[in-house]
Amino acid sequence: MGITTLRDVAREAGVSVATASNALNNPSVVRPETRKLVLEVAAKLAYIPNVNGQRLRARESRTIGLFVRAMTGEYYCALADQMFRACQEQGYEVHICMVVDTRSILKKLGDRTLDGAVIFCDDLEADAVERMEAYGIPLLFLGLEREGERTSCILYESETHGRMAADYLLGLGKKRLLHIFGLPGNLDSEKRWIGFREELRNRGMKNAKIPVLYGLFERASAYREMRKYLLEGHQPPDAIFAANDLSAIGCMAALSEMGYRVPEDVSVLGCDDITLCEYITPALTTIRTNFWDTGTLAADEVIRLIRGEEGRTIRQSGNLVIRKSCKLS
Amino acid sequence: MGITTLRDVAREAGVSVATASNALNNPSVVRPETRKLVLEVAAKLAYIPNVNGQRLRARESRTIGLFVRAMTGEYYCALADQMFRACQEQGYEVHICMVVDTRSILKKLGDRTLDGAVIFCDDLEADAVERMEAYGIPLLFLGLEREGERTSCILYESETHGRMAADYLLGLGKKRLLHIFGLPGNLDSEKRWIGFREELRNRGMKNAKIPVLYGLFERASAYREMRKYLLEGHQPPDAIFAANDLSAIGCMAALSEMGYRVPEDVSVLGCDDITLCEYITPALTTIRTNFWDTGTLAADEVIRLIRGEEGRTIRQSGNLVIRKSCKLS
DNA sequence: CTGAAAGCGCTTACAG
DNA sequence: CTGAAAGCGCTTACAG
Numbered sequence: 298m299g300i301t302t303l304r305d306v307a308r309e310a311g312v313s314v315a316t317a318s319n320a321l322n323n324p325s326v327v328r329p330e331t332r333k334l335v336l337e338v339a340a341k342l343a344y345i346p347n348v349n350g351q352r353l354r355a356r357e358s359r360t361i362g363l364f365v366r367a368m369t370g371e372y373y374c375a376l377a378d379q380m381f382r383a384c385q386e387q388g389y390e391v392h393i394c395m396v397v398d399t400r401s402i403l404k405k406l407g408d409r410t411l412d413g414a415v416i417f418c419d420d421l422e423a424d425a426v427e428r429m430e431a432y433g434i435p436l437l438f439l440g441l442e443r444e445g446e447r448t449s450c451i452l453y454e455s456e457t458h459g460r461m462a463a464d465y466l467l468g469l470g471k472k473r474l475l476h477i478f479g480l481p482g483n484l485d486s487e488k489r490w491i492g493f494r495e496e497l498r499n500r501g502m503k504n505a506k507i508p509v510l511y512g513l514f515e516r517a518s519a520y521r522e523m524r525k526y527l528l529e530g531h532q533p534p535d536a537i538f539a540a541n542d543l544s545a546i547g548c549m550a551a552l553s554e555m556g557y558r559v560p561e562d563v564s565v566l567g568c569d570d571i572t573l574c575e576y577i578t579p580a581l582t583t584i585r586t587n588f589w590d591t592g593t594l595a596a597d598e599v600i601r602l603i604r605g606e607e608g609r610t611i612r613q614s615g616n617l618v619i620r621k622s623c624k625l626s
Numbered sequence: 627m628g629i630t631t632l633r634d635v636a637r638e639a640g641v642s643v644a645t646a647s648n649a650l651n652n653p654s655v656v657r658p659e660t661r662k663l664v665l666e667v668a669a670k671l672a673y674i675p676n677v678n679g680q681r682l683r684a685r686e687s688r689t690i691g692l693f694v695r696a697m698t699g700e701y702y703c704a705l706a707d708q709m710f711r712a713c714q715e716q717g718y719e720v721h722i723c724m725v726v727d728t729r730s731i732l733k734k735l736g737d738r739t740l741d742g743a744v745i746f747c748d749d750l751e752a753d754a755v756e757r758m759e760a761y762g763i764p765l766l767f768l769g770l771e772r773e774g775e776r777t778s779c780i781l782y783e784s785e786t787h788g789r790m791a792a793d794y795l796l797g798l799g800k801k802r803l804l805h806i807f808g809l810p811g812n813l814d815s816e817k818r819w820i821g822f823r824e825e826l827r828n829r830g831m832k833n834a835k836i837p838v839l840y841g842l843f844e845r846a847s848a849y850r851e852m853r854k855y856l857l858e859g860h861q862p863p864d865a866i867f868a869a870n871d872l873s874a875i876g877c878m879a880a881l882s883e884m885g886y887r888v889p890e891d892v893s894v895l896g897c898d899d900i901t902l903c904e905y906i907t908p909a910l911t912t913i914r915t916n917f918w919d920t921g922t923l924a925a926d927e928v929i930r931l932i933r934g935e936e937g938r939t940i941r942q943s944g945n946l947v948i949r950k951s952c953k954l955s
Numbered sequence: 956c957t958g959a960a961a962g963c964g965c966t967t968a969c970a971g
Numbered sequence: 972c973t974g975a976a977a978g979c980g981c982t983t984a985c986a987g
Contacts, residue, residue, distance in 0.1 A: 300736070300738070302979095302980060302981090303980065303981065303982095304980080304981095312957075312958085313957065313958040313959075314958085314959095314980090314981085314982090315957075315958055315959080315960090315982080315983080316956085316957055316958070318981070318982055318983085319956095319957085319982085319983090322982075323982090323983090326956075326957095327956070327957085328956055328957085331956080331957085343736070345732075345733055345736035345737050346737065346980080346981075347682070347737065347738045347979085347980050347981070348737040348738060348739045349678050349681040349682040349687070349738055349739065349979085349980075349981090350682050350963090350979075350980030350981040350982090351980080351981055351982080352678040352963095352981090353676070353678040353679050353682050353962095353963050353964065353965085353979090353980080353981075354962080354963050354980080354981045354982050354983085355963085355981085355982075356963070358678070367707060368703055368706045368707035368710060369703050369704065369707045370703070373703065374697050374698050374699070374702065374703045375698065377697045377706075377722070378696060378697035378698050381697060381722070381724045382724070385724060385726075390721075391722070392719075392721055393706070393710070393720070393722060395710045395711070395714060397714075403674075404674055407629070407672070407674035408674050408675065408676065408677040409629070409676045409677060409678055409964090410677045410678065546905065573902070573905065576875065576902065576905070576906055577905055577906065577907075578906075578907050631963095631964060631965090632964065632965065632966095633964080633965095641973075641974085642973065642974045642975075643964090643965085643966090643974085643975095644966080644967080644973075644974055644975075644976090645972085645973055645974070647965070647966055647967085648966085648967090648972095648973085651966075652966090652967090655972075655973095656972070656973085657972055657973085660972080660973085675964080675965075676963085676964050676965070678963085678964075678965090679963070679964030679965040679966090679979090680964080680965055680966080681965090681979095682963090682964080682965075682978095682979050682980065682981085683964080683965045683966050683967085683978080683979050684965085684966075684979085685979070738980090
């Protein structure tokens with residue numbers, strides 16, 4: 298069985314290829330009976346246009362690239378799932394591209410297969426970003442501050458989130474704070490920590506030394522670091538602000554293993570609000586960053602850029618979600 | 627800035643388009659100096675082949691479709707992440723296609739954009755499957771039993787898993803069992819339940835009435851059903867086998883809310899071994915289905931089919947992972 | 956309203 | 972070893 302092409306449909310319907318094409322894509326230009334005939338033949342032959350031909354001709358692909366380093370974890374899943382749904386509604390496909398290095402991104406951006414791209418990859422040098430922009434296709438960066446004629450970015454208000462964390466913990470009467478930092482170089486890590494310290498300073502804790510452990514946004518690392526810290530004989534803090542929920546959960550495991558109770562002995566505050574927060578014991582109090590909405594937002598924004606509108610910076614706000622892991626002193 | 631095409635490279639290098647193409651793709655046929663020159667020019671002009679042109683010409687896309695209903699949840703993430711990695715190594719792209727209905731699958735399968743497809747979608751009628759096969763492109767079904775010239779499937783040994791569950795629970799001295807069924811119509815749900823009952827029968831529990839609740843593979847549904855069951859005044863079982871971990875976890879929540887302790891009063895056994903199993907309290911004992919490997923297996927198998935080898939049925943075995951949610955009576 | 960022609964960018968026989 | 976030509980399947984001016 299050979300694949301049906303437009304030529305087959307045209308021949309079977311007794312019209313030219315041009316007319317067959319018009320009947321399918323440009324109804325108004327074709328006599329109703331002709332159109333009906335072509336449509337019937339197309340259906341009978343189960344004609345499906347060859348997308349490669351269409352795209353070569355059209356010089357557009359109606360697909361959006363989603364560049365990520367991995368697909369594991371709730372964040373990526375939510376991002377991808379939402380992008381797919383939102384793009385589908387607007388007639389765009391989504392192609393997920395696993396980033397291996399800058400070159401792989403540039404190559405994909407240049408192969409005429411994408412009308413726009415959402416790039417979630419925090420370790421990009423300014424130089425690389427400029428070369429990406431040189432292709433002229435709309436770019437939307439996540440977690441990377443960048444705005445241009447055809448490039449937008451979506452940012453979390455991470456400094457505010459850090460401030461909210463400090464405010465909440467201080468309000469509970471906490472005095473000896475500890476911070477689990479995320480990933481060095483990661484914008485949100487830095488901003489959460491900056492906001493956190495700033496609020497402490499504003500609230501009179503000018504000279505407080507806040508110990509910082511590096512959780513790398515992972516449960517295991519945070520667990521390991523916290524455990525090490527306690528084993529080294531440090532006095533435990535009375536409250537911990539972790540740069541994300543996963544590292545907060547790792548912390549809690551270490552604390553409970555070392556005989557400290559959460560929240561009675563130590564309050565733990567996370568950031569993100571992943572599903573897990575509700576499932577663990579005690580349920581994790583956290584700053585909800587609303588990352589669940591980022592995918593939809595991202596889809597709408599690239600499509601906006603593709604339509605020719607100008608780049609801009611979008612900020613997503615968050616809110617405190619109080620559960621069981623923090624307690625008044 | 628116009629996009630660089632092969633013609634640009636050829637002109638700049640002072641050779642024909644054919645020679646430029648050969649220099650890039652068919653080195654042995656071109657004089658070394660010519661090749662070197664073309665390569666230099668291509669690099670200088672940052673030439674990237676137009677993939678649409680290549681694919682139209684080549685009549686192959688070197689991409690594999692992954693058809694799923696959603697991208698949320700650990701199972702989908704793991705599947706996608708692994709497929710991407712394994713395919714990348716072998717020079718294939720992966721396109722995730724959100725299934726909306728049979729028509730959408732057929733259309734995608736026919737648009738010459740895919741060299742093969744992995745289809746994870748349990749509610750497909752036999753008729754639809756046949757129409758998919760009619761395109762002649764290699765198909766790999768997940769959780770659907772089907773084998774053909776160019777179609778393979780990967781199945782879990784779910785009956786065995788059900789038997790393992792019964793064996794383990796019986797070995798712990800359990801007498802009053804309850805089953806949380808997965809999704810009606812889902813192959814693995816059915817098989818887990820069939821195997822479970824069969825083993826019970828073989829072990830002398832011929833006439834035991836095993837209550838069955840419908841958890842739909844979800845935490846919330848299982849929670850609701852379990853809660854309802856207990857509120858209706860039924861005597862609680864001494865052990866529960868849930869068709870998946872999520873529903874086991876929902877169950878545990880309902881039990882603990884109603885004042886029953888796991889595993890002291892009720893043992894709970896899950897199936898899958900998702901990450902959550904280790905994080906909750908008590909950590910969930912489960913049948914590990916090794917779904918973490920399915921993505922890699924799937925990638926290798928479609929590529930095998932694409933290379934022209936014959937379809938077959940692959941079965942993935944599982945094993946019991948003992949944690950804290952089951953206890954000797 | 957319809958069809959012949961051109962061309963999107965590429966690769967591969969084929970002739971020289 | 973190199974280049975002119977054909978053609979993958981499609982759509983869109985353009986002429987009739």
